[in-house]
Amino acid sequence: MASAKGKALTIDGLTVDFGGFKAVDGFSMIVGDGELRVLLGANGAGKTTLMDLISGKTRSTDGSVHLYDLNITNQEEYRIARAGVGRKFQIPSIFRELTVEQNLIVAGTREPSVFRNLTFGINREGRRRLEDVVELTRLGDVLDRPAGELSHGETQWLELGMLVSQGARVILLDEPTAGMTQVETQKTAELINRMKGDHTILVVEHDMAFVREIASTITVMHLGKLLAEGSMAEIESNQAVRDAYLGSGGIH
Amino acid sequence: MHAFVADRRRLEFLAYALFIAGVLAMPLFIDAFWLNRIAKYLVYGMLGLAIALSWGYAGILNLGQGLFFGFGAYMAAMSLKLQSYTSLQQGSDKPIPDFMLWNAEPNAPTDLCCINEGSFLWLPFQAQWFGMAMAILAPTLIAYLVGSAIFRLRISGVYVAIITLALVLLTRLLIIDAQPVTNGFNGLTDLGWLTIGGFEFDPYMTQTYYLVAAGMVVVLLATRLLVATRAGLILQSTRDDPNRARYLGYNVAAYQVFFFTVSAAIAGFAGMLYVIAAEFASPTFMDLTFSISMVVWAAVGGRASLLGACIGAILINTIEASVSESEMLQEGWKLIIGFLFVLVVLFMPRGLAGLVNDMLDRIEAMLKPGAARPPATTKTAAATAAEKPGE
Ligand SMILES: Nc1ncnc2c1ncn2[C@@H]1O[C@H](COP(=O)(O)OP(=O)(O)OP(=O)(O)O)[C@@H](O)[C@H]1O
Ligand SMILES: [Mg+2]
Numbered sequence: 088m089a090s091a092k093g094k095a096l097t098i099d100g101l102t103v104d105f106g107g108f109k110a111v112d113g114f115s116m117i118v119g120d121g122e123l124r125v126l127l128g129a130n131g132a133g134k135t136t137l138m139d140l141i142s143g144k145t146r147s148t149d150g151s152v153h154l155y156d157l158n159i160t161n162q163e164e165y166r167i168a169r170a171g172v173g174r175k176f177q178i179p180s181i182f183r184e185l186t187v188e189q190n191l192i193v194a195g196t197r198e199p200s201v202f203r204n205l206t207f208g209i210n211r212e213g214r215r216r217l218e219d220v221v222e223l224t225r226l227g228d229v230l231d232r233p234a235g236e237l238s239h240g241e242t243q244w245l246e247l248g249m250l251v252s253q254g255a256r257v258i259l260l261d262e263p264t265a266g267m268t269q270v271e272t273q274k275t276a277e278l279i280n281r282m283k284g285d286h287t288i289l290v291v292e293h294d295m296a297f298v299r300e301i302a303s304t305i306t307v308m309h310l311g312k313l314l315a316e317g318s319m320a321e322i323e324s325n326q327a328v329r330d331a332y333l334g335s336g337g338i339h
Numbered sequence: 340m341h342a343f344v345a346d347r348r349r350l351e352f353l354a355y356a357l358f359i360a361g362v363l364a365m366p367l368f369i370d371a372f373w374l375n376r377i378a379k380y381l382v383y384g385m386l387g388l389a390i391a392l393s394w395g396y397a398g399i400l401n402l403g404q405g406l407f408f409g410f411g412a413y414m415a416a417m418s419l420k421l422q423s424y425t426s427l428q429q430g431s432d433k434p435i436p437d438f439m440l441w442n443a444e445p446n447a448p449t450d451l452c453c454i455n456e457g458s459f460l461w462l463p464f465q466a467q468w469f470g471m472a473m474a475i476l477a478p479t480l481i482a483y484l485v486g487s488a489i490f491r492l493r494i495s496g497v498y499v500a501i502i503t504l505a506l507v508l509l510t511r512l513l514i515i516d517a518q519p520v521t522n523g524f525n526g527l528t529d530l531g532w533l534t535i536g537g538f539e540f541d542p543y544m545t546q547t548y549y550l551v552a553a554g555m556v557v558v559l560l561a562t563r564l565l566v567a568t569r570a571g572l573i574l575q576s577t578r579d580d581p582n583r584a585r586y587l588g589y590n591v592a593a594y595q596v597f598f599f600t601v602s603a604a605i606a607g608f609a610g611m612l613y614v615i616a617a618e619f620a621s622p623t624f625m626d627l628t629f630s631i632s633m634v635v636w637a638a639v640g641g642r643a644s645l646l647g648a649c650i651g652a653i654l655i656n657t658i659e660a661s662v663s664e665s666e667m668l669q670e671g672w673k674l675i676i677g678f679l680f681v682l683v684v685l686f687m688p689r690g691l692a693g694l695v696n697d698m699l700d701r702i703e704a705m706l707k708p709g710a711a712r713p714p715a716t717t718k719t720a721a722a723t724a725a726e727k728p729g730e
Contacts, residue, residue, distance in 0.1 A: 142586060168588035182579040185572070193576045194587050196569055201597045204570035253587050 094155065095120045095287035096257050101140055101150035110136040112311035113150065118257070123279070123288045125298050127322070128308035129332060134291045135177065137308070138259045141289075142174045143167040154257060169199060173255025173286075177262050179242045183235030187226055187245055190234050191217050195252035216252060223281060224248035240271035247278060251286070258282070260290040264297050276300040307331075350699065355563070355646060362552050371543040378542075378551040378616040380656040382609045385555050387636040387652030388562060388645045389605040394634070395642035396566055397598045398578030400496075403503030404633050406510050407478035407603040409624035411610025413514070413527065414477050416620035417461060418470025422531030434465060437529070438522040457520035467534065471611060478607030479600055486599040490592040495581070504627065511625035526621030533615045542616050551612045555649075558605055562645055565601070574598050635680045640690050647692025 096118040103111050111133045118124045128134050139145035141152050143164040151160045159167045168174075182190050192209055195216050209217065221227050224244045229237060234245060243263060250258050263279070264272045272294065279301050282288060292298050298305070298319070305322045307314040309331045315322055322328055365377055386408060393399045420426060426434040439454050447454050451461055463469045485506065489499055515523045533540040533550075540547045565571055577584045577591045584591050614620050623629065633652070640651015655676065662668040683690055
């Protein structure tokens, strides 16, 4: 067990009841500071719903979520984001009509107030952070392009870059390699590995090759509940996991 | 690529400079009658840019902008009405609007405080500055309240259009209904002139034209600077993807309310300038057709461009005035405008300003073959991906 200081994300008995159907059902999990945790589960297991609950998109009906020592249960999305939770959606979402650079500026402002944003440009600190993110995501050549013109892979990397710019301490990634070519997937794995350590990352992924590339600890979800937790090897040999996956073709 | 962006900046700067110079030079070329007309069209230009701010930059289609324009106009007109000689008739030495006297009960006291039940509302408007201040403050306050209600509830898209539309029609009914205070259908006419430091702004004087033109230019430049701030950038991000903005930590509603309110304040200010130039305020300002016209001007000029929307409004109205000499042409003109609007919405979502931009792209591509950036509209994500195999 990680020490109290080392817990980035503490989920305790989290439940959401959609009119009798519990998509997430008494789910508990602790993700340590700087850890990269992979969340596995068959279709409909409740992975996306769990991320909705953590990030404030959906309100839970029971249980709690803590970001370090801060209780963020059922707060408004923008408050949870300001507290330090960044989220990437299954469908990439960036600001299509803004340039790549403007996307990163919006993400990296670190100042939510309308009135305090009534000035021009970004300060030196912000510029330095922006350059770091451009370096990390290798988007230097497309900075002046409208983000809507980027390729699928570039769009995903931009969104990852925005989470880093935002200064998110805990980052939630929902299937970051969905729809990517093998080359793009490879680059994404590298990118996530470089983000590891500076950020605590919780990632949902179906691509097992990708999971092997990045995973340290894996949590398996089934019917909204915690099924197993452990290393890749432990999970692969776990009987309960094998049984749960029988219906959906097993872990490949 | 940075050079490209810098070039485009310079061209935009040039366009603003030319437009403003043209507006300021106008009195050299036209007579007092047309100057007064153009002053009104400059006011419409402000309305076009206010729509571009909310629709183009914030993605909020406000079909009730006439509400804010109308409030601005009535607030200013109330003060100017009390300044009019028509308010000092029938032996009264304290100003009372003539229509109140005409409709007064036989034994009602001849005093603004209590000649009828609502007349006391007019009392503070005896000070001209009060009416002028309220012309901006009242629309600002109303927009803040309406905007807070709409955007906190995350109402968006067509629902905002319907709600704003319903509000302006409702207000129009209320104003017509409050006949004793507002003179109902007839509106406020026979107004006095704005007087500043003893100087009277006769609507047909060049000075009045410059008052309106200066107001328009200041609003145009201030709004252009406003959208260039980080807040302006964040606003555009909430238009592109409100959820993404939320998960970056922005209270999207706060940004929407702020810019919706700024847009309303501009419309209120425009209403005030209109009254100064046109000498009347009327419930027709809150007609559905007027609010929709503003949207058409902005769409044709280019809702993504403040200057484009402003020029669109001025251009359409100037042409309309030129053809309205004959009845037949006037009807035909409405058809043409309607048709133009449909064409623009379907094929030219960025309006005239977008057309100019695309032409500049073409010219640039011809001047610098190979080196030029491909035009934004023709390049697809797939094409971009195909260009970089193995990346
Ligand atoms: N708002 C809602 N109301 C009712 N049911 C919902 C709602 N949101 C999700 N569900 C249901 O909850 C279950 C879990 O869905 P969820 O999207 O979290 O699964 P997932 O693990 O992300 O699946 P996938 O791998 O397919 O993305 C599904 O059966 C889904 O239909
Ligand atoms: Mg999912």
